[in-house]
Amino acid sequence: MEIAELEERFAVPGVLGFETTSSGLVFVQVTAPAASATVYLHGAHLTDWQPAGESPVLFLSARTELVPGKPIRGGVPVIFPWFGGKADDKAAPAHGIARVLPWGVEDVRVTGGTVALTLSLHPSDATQKWWPHEFEARFTVTVGSSLEMSLQIRNTSPAAFAFEEALHTYFTVSDVRNVRVDGLSGTDYLDKVDGFKRKQQEGPVTISGETDRVYIDTTATCVLDDPGLRRRIFVEKVNSASTVVWNPWIAKAKAMADFGEEAWPGMICIETCNVGENRVNLPAGQTHQMKAILRSEG
Numbered sequence: 001m002e003i004a005e006l007e008e009r010f011a012v013p014g015v016l017g018f019e020t021t022s023s024g025l026v027f028v029q030v031t032a033p034a035a036s037a038t039v040y041l042h043g044a045h046l047t048d049w050q051p052a053g054e055s056p057v058l059f060l061s062a063r064t065e066l067v068p069g070k071p072i073r074g075g076v077p078v079i080f081p082w083f084g085g086k087a088d089d090k091a092a093p094a095h096g097i098a099r100v101l102p103w104g105v106e107d108v109r110v111t112g113g114t115v116a117l118t119l120s121l122h123p124s125d126a127t128q129k130w131w132p133h134e135f136e137a138r139f140t141v142t143v144g145s146s147l148e149m150s151l152q153i154r155n156t157s158p159a160a161f162a163f164e165e166a167l168h169t170y171f172t173v174s175d176v177r178n179v180r181v182d183g184l185s186g187t188d189y190l191d192k193v194d195g196f197k198r199k200q201q202e203g204p205v206t207i208s209g210e211t212d213r214v215y216i217d218t219t220a221t222c223v224l225d226d227p228g229l230r231r232r233i234f235v236e237k238v239n240s241a242s243t244v245v246w247n248p249w250i251a252k253a254k255a256m257a258d259f260g261e262e263a264w265p266g267m268i269c270i271e272t273c274n275v276g277e278n279r280v281n282l283p284a285g286q287t288h289q290m291k292a293i294l295r296s297e298g
């Protein structure tokens with residue numbers, strides 16, 4: 001759909017509008033009474049969420065390239081249908097294909113003080129090339145006093161399929177060395193920086209080096225406590241059994257051209273997922289919905 005048609009069908013003056021980057025990516029600007037948000041159709045990628053009167057909650061790399069075909073670094077990449085490398089195909093792109101494909105606008109709903117935007121992705125040559133299943137994916141962002149993200153996958157194939165998914169949320173922090181994440185104590189995790197060893201979290205998660213952990217069998221709300229910014233961010237989940245916590249630290253950040261050497265202290269990812277042994281097995285005709293609900297308390 002061209003931008004003029006999107007405007008005509010979905011724009012709500014003063015509340016929701018469409019714009020285009022110089023590289024041709026279309027994004028949606030949402031202004032609700034309680035918060036503003038920006039969502040790119042490229043990857044159904046939320047890049048900004050800012051509760052009224054607060055600073056931005058999400059980290060977006062100053063070096064990210066906003067171009068077709070490449071992932072955006074920061075915000076909330078939608079990861080589907082596999083997480084990390086594809087187990088049976090080393091040539092497949094990392095973290096699935098949903099984050100690098102253009103999604104369509106399906107619906108806009110304004111109810112009281114909230115604005116809900118639904119984007120959808122359907123099978124195409126690009127999805128079939130790497131993942132030969134029929135599906136419907138819908139991503140709904142509801143902007144209000146909290147931010148709700150819902151990823152809905154419907155299996156429209158004649159047979160069951162399995163998939164992994166993540167709402168790979170990058171948070172802005174004052175200094176990652178001074179924040180803590182509560183909600184994971186007592187949970188087992190796979191330590192990706194220590195050969196995927198299975199370990200158990202004791203107490204809050206704090207960051208003092210490269211951190212890449214897949215917490216399994218956890219449905220708990222995580223609380224990101226940032227004394228430097230004097231705020232706590234609550235990450236509540238629905239139908240999500242894994243949580244990933246990631247900070248690349250110095251060397252990994254340096255190796256990522258779209259990250260910037262200096263940016264790593266200012267971010268942490270707390271990802272609402274179903275990955276690895278928590279992957280979803282979805283029978284034909286069924287729908288699975290996973291949600292992350294973010295709330296900021298000053």
Ligand code: BG6
Nearest residue numbers: 071094095168192212244246271
């Ligand atoms: C995290 C993974 O979810 O994403 C890390 O656990 C990975 O291993 C990180 O490095 C970033 O991935 P990408 O593909 O966006 O560079």
